[in-house]
Amino acid sequence: MLLFFQENCSPPTITLSPDESKHLIKVLRKQTGDEVIVTNGEGKLFHCLIQSPLPKGTSLKVIKEEEIPKLPFEIHLAICPTKSPDRMEWLVEKITEIGFDYIYLMKSENSERSFLKADRLEKKIIAACKQSLQFYKPEIKSDWTFEQIVTSPDFDGFQKFIAYVNENHQNHLLDLALKNRNYLILIGPEGDFSPNEIDSAISKGFAPVSLGKNRLRTETAGLTAVQMLQVANR
Template sequence: MQLFYYQKTFESTFYLDQDESKHLIRVLRKTIGDKVYFTDGTGCLLTCTIIDANPKKAKLQVSQRQYAPQNDYYIHLAICPTKNLERMEWMVEKATEIGVDEITFMVSEHSERPNLKLDRLEKKIIAACKQSLKTRFPKLNPIRQMSELVMDKTFDQYQRFIAYVDKDNDRHLFDKAEQDRAYIILIGPEGDFSQQELQLAFDHHFLPCSLGKSRLRSETAGLAAVHTLQLKNNLKLT
């Protein structure tokens, strides 16, 4: 199965733009009558049939719509972006493949990058969802101040975590996380969170957690956090 992206899934027939048409007809050698699968990123999977194999403007007809159920858990990753944007692009791509529901970038006291353009990251998300056959795309938020995020009442019903490096912070995220919950986990910059930021998080009921004995780069820590929460909810405990 190959998955393609199209925003207007409410239409019964639609045309692809020239780039997508060329890829579908010339590169993949699809022709009239072939089945092709599309998503709009909201959980909708379309089964379509090619009715005009024009490499400049292919036309498809929708034959079936299916909707992916929501998970019983929700993973929100909040992370300080690194100075090297390519490392963040890699993390977003891989976290999307593993399964993250929402990503927020933060500015903290030791942040290396105070701003971020989201357009390239959104393209990475679309490509990663197509690759991993996901019909529900993660939400990508504009950058926010860490203090503002921590005090946001939206997360009052979430299980809240903050991961940081400390020899006394030895309880792993896997052990602290409860199954079938909404989570938000904060990942700091290369210089970690300041003591004032840690205290602010604790004051707002964020639980300290470890991601293992190794000191991880920010993007590795973000990926480890997402993978850990996925494992917590998908491993069958005996």
């Protein structure tokens, strides 16, 4: 299945963006009457026929519409951006393929980077959704501080975790993650969270967890956490 992406679309016709149209017409050589499958990133799947194959705005006629059920759990990853933006782009691409819902770009006391271009991450997410046939597009939340994350009422009722380097961790993430829950997990920078941040999170209901015996890079820790939460819901 070749999947195309178009936000804010609805029957009876869909007009693809110039980028999607160019790929459809110039690269794939699709023509009038050919079938195209489109998602809006919000769980809708549209089976369409090409009406006007224009590289700057192909028009499609919707012939069938499906509603893809959402999974009974959500994964929210709050992570401190790495110094290298390439490593964060790699992360969002891979966790999109695995499956997650929200990523919060968080600033902590030891953050290496305070600014990251969310539009580049957005493009990586859309491409990964299409490649891995994901019908719900994960969302990027920028400019959050550690304190905003740990005190936000948005996460009331979530299972909340903080992962950091500690040889004396009593619990592995897989030991504590319950099935079919909403999760928020905090991943710190290469310098890790400060002791004050760790104490603050724990005092606000975050469970300290290990991701394994090895010391992981920030982006590897983020990927590992998302994978483990998916495994917990297998």
